[in-house]
Amino acid sequence: MNRRVVITGLGVAAPNGVGIPNFLEAIKNGISGIEFIQRLKDLNFSCQIGGVPKISEEKKREYFSELQLKNFNSSGILYGVIAGIDALNDAGISVNTNEPLWDLGIIFGAGTSGVEKFREAINQIDDGNVRRLGSTAVSQTMASGISAYLGGFTGAGNWVTTNSSACATGAESILMGYERISAGKAEQMLCGSTSDDGPYIWGAFDAIKVVPYKYNEDPTKACRPMSATAGGFAPGSGAGALVLESLESAEKRGSKIYGEVLGGFVNSGGQRGGGSMTAPNSNAVQKCISKALENSGVKASQIDYINGHLTATAKDALEIENWCEALGRKGNDFPYINSLKGMVGHCLAASGSIEAVSAVLQLYHGFVFSNINCEDLHPEIAKLIAPEKIPRKMITTELNIIAKASFGFGDVNVCVIFKKF
């Protein structure tokens, strides 16, 4: 079985916009969601900025009951539930049923879950108060917390799980859902990923010096993908969600279709040949892109736009070089490319899904958002591709076939190919 798979719903909780209309407006206007965070300063972080979705207490109550919010302290689950439920509503899938929805599954990834809740629990345990942890310390801190919460909210009765592959998590969830539907084992899959915010998630990145420390007074300028002055990624958080559906089911329901998932590929560089825990094996990255094209049945020349991983580190030029090699395209012949990270930072496990939502919105509405904070394009990148291919102002243009790639710690790679429907 090899069925066609389309996207029928989107949801997002991003640092620069919660909900699709706000997020769309933000990316069209190059609005940054990066801000100064006092708590990081108080804790002696070098990088005192970050990206956190703005969610009011009223907004929380649109999704959660008072009881669910009691002792609730997992920002990742909050963001994931908002993005996931929004995507299902957008797709017009009703979840108010008594029977499980046997054809609806959930693959919602995370890096960790509920670190703030976990910290509370650790402090209580260390104080000899294990008996006072409460009933939700497990569900908020288990890695699959987000898929379990969404499962309860929706009644999904197909495959309900959480995947985890560092910064490749979000893109990976989309391919897992795609394969499930393509193989005829589900009709609808809610795919996405989420990441907690805060010092306990971001601290280790501060310690390994991959985040910028020079922009605490000018946070919106901090994250500079492809710039000559890129100094690391602003830490981010949030969640993105996509409803994938068999074309058959989407047409039967008369659903809006944002685009088609043509296919993709996942691989690993084996932490060999230049690859390591933290660096990619370039050969593997190129293979992943080539295999994604092959699996999708498209030629490299057909790619109109790339939504890059591009983390605003010294590795950006290497990523561009890998795209050039894999596609056999350079200079003026290279597709448009940008990175959302300039606006939202690196949302870690959530990056792939939030960025995929931004990619699908560009495909559907026909534009390429500005790659902000790149007035000073890196000279190594300028040697490889024409500067016009990296829009510094939003471009309105029809896109037909686009690629989204994410690369993660552990030397893992994902590339997904989308097509206009």
Next chain:
Amino acid sequence: MDQDTIYDKLQPIIKLYLPEDVDATTINRDSDLTRELNINSAHLVDIVLDIEDAFEIEFKNNDMEQLRTVNDTIAIIQQKISEKGE
């Protein structure tokens, strides 16, 4: 503390844990917490923690085992308060 005063303080604690389809007016002193009020058994743990905070007492594992109805709960609370006073 008399039983009526305890009940007045206990009722809002229980109310928070009622499922959406159970009305707060159905709570009475004979109600079985899990069977009649349909409270998720995992939440009994949370109810006990809230009671401990509200009445400044501490439940033991065997107190938990005796917890079936609202009246059971009131009796345990009353006993704990009087033990504390001694």
